[in-house]
Amino acid sequence: MEPISFSLSSVPAADISSADIDEFNVFVRRSLADPMGWPAHGYLFIEKKGASPRHVSIALSPMSVFSDAGMEGFSFYDPSRAEIHINVSNWRGASPASRDGLYPDIWRYRLYMINHEMGHHLGHLNGSRIDHFIPADERLPAGSRCPVMTQQTRGTAWCRGLEANPYPIAEDLLVIGHPSSKQMRGGASSMSGSSLILLLIIGLLLLLGLMWLGQNIWKRLGYGGFRAEMSHHEVSHAPYFSLTRGTTLL
Numbered sequence: 001m002e003p004i005s006f007s008l009s010s011v012p013a014a015d016i017s018s019a020d021i022d023e024f025n026v027f028v029r030r031s032l033a034d035p036m037g038w039p040a041h042g043y044l045f046i047e048k049k050g051a052s053p054r055h056v057s058i059a060l061s062p063m064s065v066f067s068d069a070g071m072e073g074f075s076f077y078d079p080s081r082a083e084i085h086i087n088v089s090n091w092r093g094a095s096p097a098s099r100d101g102l103y104p105d106i107w108r109y110r111l112y113m114i115n116h117e118m119g120h121h122l123g124h125l126n127g128s129r130i131d132h133f134i135p136a137d138e139r140l141p142a143g144s145r146c147p148v149m150t151q152q153t154r155g156t157a158w159c160r161g162l163e164a165n166p167y168p169i170a171e172d173l174l175v176i177g178h179p180s181s182k183q184m185r186g187g188a189s190s191m192s193g194s195s196l197i198l199l200l201i202i203g204l205l206l207l208l209g210l211m212w213l214g215q216n217i218w219k220r221l222g223y224g225g226f227r228a229e230m231s232h233h234e235v236s237h238a239p240y241f242s243l244t245r246g247t248t249l250l
């Protein structure tokens with residue numbers, strides 16, 4: 001899988017010191033390299049400047065950013081700019097998730113914020129089958145961990161008793177077009193892309209063979225030849241998901 005490049009773009013503000021930024025940067029680097037995080041699902045992150053197609057910038061952002069965006073209380077991902085903004089107040093433990101004890105350890109909640117917003121960058125989208133606000137217990141058995149893409153900042157409501165969880169799990173992959181999500185959907189009968197193409201080619205050859213045979217039988221019966229009109233089918237490849245420019249995903 002193509003590495004995802006990222007840059008750390010926090011700037012000091014009235015409510016963010018350069019020491020905060022240093023701590024944040026170390027934490028983000030560790031989170032993205034954590035073998036239990038997105039790397040467990042094949043993602044590789046490389047820190048560099050510049051604009052590769054899947055580049056994302058990540059910042060600890062002051063409260064003014066969230067009030068300007070109408071996103072008070074949340075961190076968010078801005079897909080039009082490929083920017084992750086982590087809410088400095090939540091970073092310090094002010095979210096209901098921290099206050100209400102869903103995440104008693106601040107580092108685990110910080111990890112949730114990073115992995116959740118990175119999940120948006122990797123392709124998770126509101127409105128897909130699995131969404132922030134589909135109660136986790138409707139799709140996972142008791143005792144499961146809550147998907148990292150389930151909204152956990154606002155407290156326990158959407159985890160519905162499932163264990164608070166800062167790491168992406170198999171359920172999270174269903175929404176992001178990850179190769180392994182197809183295997184989970186299709187189970188043992190699932191088919192890789194290359195074997196599907198092979199099957200299509202075999203099917204086409206069989207069809208052509210049958211047409212040739214049919215034409216010859218037709219001729220032998222004295223009806224003359226016929227021209228097979230091959231119709232041209234326009235296949236539209238609608239993208240699996242598309243992000244609306246300017247949409248913010250909390």
Ligand SMILES: [Zn+2]
Binds near residue numbers: 120149249250
């Ligand atoms: Zn979200």
